Amino acid sequence: MKFLRTIKAEDMEDIATGGAVLGTGGGGDPYIGKLMAQQAIKRYGPVNIIDVDELADDALVVPVAMMGAPTVMTEKLPQGEELINAFRQLEQLLGKKIDAVLCGEAGGVNSTTPFVVAAMTGLPLVDGDGMGRAYPELQMVSFSMHGVSATPMVLCDDKGNSLVLDTVSNAWTERLARAATVEMGGSALLAFYSMSGAVAKKAIIRGTLTLCAEIGETLRAAKSEHRDPVAAIVDKLGAQQIFHGRIKDIDRRTVGGFARGTAKFEGVEEWRGHSFQLDFQNEFLVATRDDEILVTTPDLITVLEAESGMPVTTDALRYGLRLVALALPCNPQWQSDAGIALVGPRYFGYPVDYKSMF
Amino acid sequence: MKFLRTIKAEDMEDIATGGAVLGTGGGGDPYIGKLMAQQAIKRYGPVNIIDVDELADDALVVPVAMMGAPTVMTEKLPQGEELINAFRQLEQLLGKKIDAVLCGEAGGVNSTTPFVVAAMTGLPLVDGDGMGRAYPELQMVSFSMHGVSATPMVLCDDKGNSLVLDTVSNAWTERLARAATVEMGGSALLAFYSMSGAVAKKAIIRGTLTLCAEIGETLRAAKSEHRDPVAAIVDKLGAQQIFHGRIKDIDRRTVGGFARGTAKFEGVEEWRGHSFQLDFQNEFLVATRDDEILVTTPDLITVLEAESGMPVTTDALRYGLRLVALALPCNPQWQSDAGIALVGPRYFGYPVDYKSMF
Numbered sequence: 001m002k003f004l005r006t007i008k009a010e011d012m013e014d015i016a017t018g019g020a021v022l023g024t025g026g027g028g029d030p031y032i033g034k035l036m037a038q039q040a041i042k043r044y045g046p047v048n049i050i051d052v053d054e055l056a057d058d059a060l061v062v063p064v065a066m067m068g069a070p071t072v073m074t075e076k077l078p079q080g081e082e083l084i085n086a087f088r089q090l091e092q093l094l095g096k097k098i099d100a101v102l103c104g105e106a107g108g109v110n111s112t113t114p115f116v117v118a119a120m121t122g123l124p125l126v127d128g129d130g131m132g133r134a135y136p137e138l139q140m141v142s143f144s145m146h147g148v149s150a151t152p153m154v155l156c157d158d159k160g161n162s163l164v165l166d167t168v169s170n171a172w173t174e175r176l177a178r179a180a181t182v183e184m185g186g187s188a189l190l191a192f193y194s195m196s197g198a199v200a201k202k203a204i205i206r207g208t209l210t211l212c213a214e215i216g217e218t219l220r221a222a223k224s225e226h227r228d229p230v231a232a233i234v235d236k237l238g239a240q241q242i243f244h245g246r247i248k249d250i251d252r253r254t255v256g257g258f259a260r261g262t263a264k265f266e267g268v269e270e271w272r273g274h275s276f277q278l279d280f281q282n283e284f285l286v287a288t289r290d291d292e293i294l295v296t297t298p299d300l301i302t303v304l305e306a307e308s309g310m311p312v313t314t315d316a317l318r319y320g321l322r323l324v325a326l327a328l329p330c331n332p333q334w335q336s337d338a339g340i341a342l343v344g345p346r347y348f349g350y351p352v353d354y355k356s357m358f
Numbered sequence: 359m360k361f362l363r364t365i366k367a368e369d370m371e372d373i374a375t376g377g378a379v380l381g382t383g384g385g386g387d388p389y390i391g392k393l394m395a396q397q398a399i400k401r402y403g404p405v406n407i408i409d410v411d412e413l414a415d416d417a418l419v420v421p422v423a424m425m426g427a428p429t430v431m432t433e434k435l436p437q438g439e440e441l442i443n444a445f446r447q448l449e450q451l452l453g454k455k456i457d458a459v460l461c462g463e464a465g466g467v468n469s470t471t472p473f474v475v476a477a478m479t480g481l482p483l484v485d486g487d488g489m490g491r492a493y494p495e496l497q498m499v500s501f502s503m504h505g506v507s508a509t510p511m512v513l514c515d516d517k518g519n520s521l522v523l524d525t526v527s528n529a530w531t532e533r534l535a536r537a538a539t540v541e542m543g544g545s546a547l548l549a550f551y552s553m554s555g556a557v558a559k560k561a562i563i564r565g566t567l568t569l570c571a572e573i574g575e576t577l578r579a580a581k582s583e584h585r586d587p588v589a590a591i592v593d594k595l596g597a598q599q600i601f602h603g604r605i606k607d608i609d610r611r612t613v614g615g616f617a618r619g620t621a622k623f624e625g626v627e628e629w630r631g632h633s634f635q636l637d638f639q640n641e642f643l644v645a646t647r648d649d650e651i652l653v654t655t656p657d658l659i660t661v662l663e664a665e666s667g668m669p670v671t672t673d674a675l676r677y678g679l680r681l682v683a684l685a686l687p688c689n690p691q692w693q694s695d696a697g698i699a700l701v702g703p704r705y706f707g708y709p710v711d712y713k714s715m716f
Contacts (some may be wrong), residue, residue, distance in 0.1 A: 162525075172519050182537065184534070
């Protein structure tokens with residue numbers, strides 16, 4: 001089996017940074033995710049990344065993830081044991097050895113949790129995920145569009161409770177897993193969406209981990225060479241810079257297990273005199289400039305510290321922070337009718353149609 | 359194997375009535391429960407009741423029940439298929455043939471749902487339950503006091519979703535199952551508390567189904583012989599009549615999957631000029647007369663129509679109804695420290711100690 005990369009503890013820095021850029025404000029604290037993965041790699045050894053085409057068609061691939069509001073995850077540092085519990089329980093339930101681990105989403109914690117399982121099991125990690133970004137609900141994956149069932153799914157908490165779900169739709173999996181996660185204290189660990197190699201080759205969004213690593217490398221190189229890190233990211237990703245400003249108002253609340261809220265900005269430099277607003281539900285979903293909706297999900301809205309270019313998560317938003325907002329094109333799978341039904345602005349309650357700005 | 363009784367469809371009438379008397383206002387609509395059991399018995403054959411001592415020590419006994427607010431259960435008539443799904447899934451999970459079915463509680467629906475499973479499977483039904491009455495939360499069973507785990511538990515809904523729970527305590531099972539039940543629309547079907555024959559002989563409250571049948575027979579006989587049905591029940595159960603009055607105010611709300619509320623009465627006949635109040639959470643938990651707490655859980659508070667002696671559930675309480683309230687002594691298991699911790703008035707938030715009025 002050919003490995004694209006072998007990830008050592010120090011390589012997690014770039015991947016966590018890149019995941020947080022693609023994570024569009026969600027997916028949890030990248031620092032926590034990085035620490036978890038680094039600890040696991042130091043203890044169990046490096047993680048090998050493979051291209052999905054390396055998998056046999058009858059191979060068994062299983063994504064793992066954390067569920068919950070990022071604000072809660074940060075307070076309840078998850079243990080590798082819980083992740084591996086969910087993974088091993090699902091393997092036992094399926095009655096077949098799992099051949100590779102997969103990411104559910106790109107985002108602070110969830111682009112790194114699969115590294116924990118890969119390190120602990122010695123299994124390769126597939127270069128890809130189910131979103132090419134982060135999203136707040138578990139049915140919001142390209143896997144759903146390819147008919148992959150989220151169940152059987154195993155959900156574990158930090159107390160030793162576990163659930164096996166078997167549902168009639170991935171939307172029902174989300175509802176029941178969300179209710180359990182809230183009851184469990186706001187975060188839980190999942191193994192789900194088991195699929196064959198043949199299905200994975202069609203159903204995943206490819207190359208996400210390589211892209212995460214490259215984003216991290218780009219930022220690091222720009223900083224060490226004293227170039228503008230924001231400009232380097234814009235170049236690397238074909239992004240558009242849509243605002244530069246300071247947070248003047250931030251409103252957040254945890255609703256039904258989600259971190260929802262709104263951040264309002266006042267412009268600086270070229271955007272002085274302009275207003276800007278970001279609406280989020282774990283992730284940034286809608287960007288409004290001068291009272292006009294500019295970018296919506298599924299296109300990516302990501303926010304960087306103006307000086308360092310480091311990505312900022314929704315729960316790190318604070319009054320007075322000076323930030324740059326970027327829009328990035330989404331993976332074309334999301335632009336299909338099925339994709340828009342799953343993650344378009346109307347699903348989240350915004351009365352607008354998706355229109356790509358790219 | 360010696361059968362105590364063989365229950366045909368027409369025998370369910372008495373059992374459902376008796377279950378509703380012991381159900382202390384909860385456990386769902388006895389009419390619905392009776393219909394479900396009668397349909398199953400007509401289709402699959404009669405149900406044999408056995409004494410728990412008939413079971414081998416290594417026999418496998420599994421209780422089945424519905425979970426949810428009775429007000430919801432009444433609107434969503436459960437199908438036998440969902441109950442048998444939960445039962446069969448648990449059997450498969452345990453990897454051992456189940457030898458007998460057991461009631462979780464005595465109450466409108468839950469003293470009859472096990473008849474559905476017994477009829478469909480041809481398995482005997484054990485004469486007993488886990489409460490000797492009804493209670494709103496699933497850890498509130500004598501089984502808990504004997505160290506029986508509620509999990510592995512299978513929970514099914516009417517849509518085809520199912521959960522397998524494996525928890526660190528029966529209180530956690532309640533929390534997670536309740537959250538799932540609420541999300542599933544307010545009612546779900548359970549198979550849980552699997553136990554050996556040896557454990558069942560110690561852990562169950564014995565004779566509940568026989569008592570249900572006898573209560574129903576007592577009421578029916580009194581009516582056909584034009585005797586006072588309320589007096590007949592008082593004699594049969596060693597009950598105390600604690601009030602006779604009309605409902606003048608009823609306040610109910612569904613909170614966290616429970617039907618909670620308060621019913622206020624004004625006295626008639628010998629109780630004219632006196633006031634009376636019942637507090638309930640699915641079941642009647644506290645009776646207050648003339649502003650003094652008179653009866654609390656775990657003693658049973660049951661309410662009968664003054665004329666017919668028929669039991670009245672909490673969700674059938676209506677302005678103007680003329681009712682008689684009775685207090686019945688609870689099973690002695692509930693009077694232990696462990697029993698009071700599980701179901702005493704303080705658990706439900708009433709700032710009083712349990713004091714038996716018997």
